[in-house]
Amino acid sequence: MRRNVITALGLVGIAAITLTGCQAADSSGSGSADTAASANAPITIATIPMSDDPTAENPVDVLVELLEAETDREVEVTDVPDYLSVVEAIRSDHVDIGIMSGFPSALAVNTGEVDALLAWPGDDKPVSTCVVLDDSPVKSLADLKGKTIAFADQASSSGYFMPVSMLHEAGLTQDTDYEAIFAGGHEGSFAALEQGQVDAACTAFMLTEMGAPMFPFAEGEWRAVGESAPMEVMGSVLARQSLDAETRTLLEEALPKVFSAENKERLAGYGGFAGLEPVIAPEPAFFSSFAEIASIAGVELEDLK
Template identity: 25%
Template sequence: MKKIASIVLLLMAAVSILSACGSSQSGGTMKKFVIAYLPGEANDESAKLNKDFEDKLSAAIGLPVESYKATSYNAAIEAMKNGKADMATFGPFSYIVAVDRAKVEPIVGISMPSLANSPASVIIVPKDSDIKTVADLKGKTMGFVDPVSTTGHLFPKSLIVDELGIDPEELESGFFKSIQFAGKHDTAVLGVVKGQYDAAGVSGMYPEMLVQKGLIPKDSYRVIAQSGPLNATPVGIRSTVPDEVKQKVKAFLLGYNNPEYFQNLFGMADAKFVEVKDSDFDNIRDVAKQLKLSSEDLLK
């Protein structure tokens, strides 16, 4: 927890990746701009808000805007690498992988002021579990979200390494009974509540979000460990997107103000797009180094 508590960047691990399928550029001229979302909670309201966002972006950049749901962080990064994706909202860890693997660069970040003092990641257990501490996780079934999820894998894993003072490789070779990846933060939370996992590492905002939506009872889980907060999560764009388009996209995002959109998609009405630079995520690279993980390891 010592290292994680000092990290200042956002989560959201969750929660959505903007990328694409189907080439959007041909011969140096963009034909369309594609946004794809990672698997998450889908509902009519979010679909409506996404469509409104895409229509307004289209008008601002003078290109058709399309959307596609990626199946994983890896799939989204590969789509960016292959020129089939134009923009993605990444968790910090998946962002640094995308920079290495797909030559992605930051266009803006997403900041959530109301989460400035809240944990980015938590490790939760069922309310009646005999697991009281991180040490009690030994020999248990552990649920994570995705191998390159910041708040749903790397931060919780770093919490355990820091608190127990063990080698990261020990977590992969016998510490847990088994490790399972749920694919989504809400699925991981539900997996704990329903007894599929003994514990799970998820974004700090998700358990309470599911309580507020009536998907789980308020007292159905306990938090046994938590990380420090994050400031912003990066939105990446393909470096080969024409500069004129990049500038139009950036201007649109920085000027976008729709509390309903941010509330529905990110759980916080005060969320907003902000300026970021690649060096803002160097401390995330330090955590990956602490866990002895390269870009190739993160994508396995």
């Protein structure tokens, strides 16, 4: 496995999708035959950091191992700083695929320049929760009025969109009733809470169930205040539109095997998709349920064309 890194600065030359809604750059020069992967070329994936714990098996390495075994192809990983950078790497033909949660998938697919290779429907479990330290005076979501809250990433389903919707339902409006900061990931939001920089951290419900190393607080050190609604689409694998047909078919067959229930524990942060029955090549309408929740966070999917 080869591993590359694209920093935020390195993405400046790539046409950016922004959450305020801007026109997508013309991609007529991409997707040509000279950018399509040959049938025996490495499969390339863009990922965000999943774990910094040197004592634990990195879920990205596990993903690569399993995908190489199922496809008999080398897999190369490019590390990028956030979800939107994953989308940009795919849309600009820097990588073949990326694994995304529901909201960034919807944002990406709505541009018309990225394909959903497959998607996992949601279940009836809460997606997100907001956590506080055990000695915090905050007992409920309503108590977060006037407080500072850490979110993972402005394109994160479990670390931003669903918590903002949950807070909205509790009568709290971002920038009016509470201050939001973006910590660059779930680990960053946990660190901000631990260091007393914020009053609460909103994160994936699943991470709190997993415990260390994905969730750093031991029993008795933290409390959850509130649970979000379920999500109709749990996540997806996005692909560049210039991906060759043979590789596309190979991935459609291999990825459900990679994300089988038996691999759930090893996949750790990716384990939320494991064991779910995917929808192959879903239509853009599959992601339409995100529009209302996105608008609560000030994002209009139709602006991202």
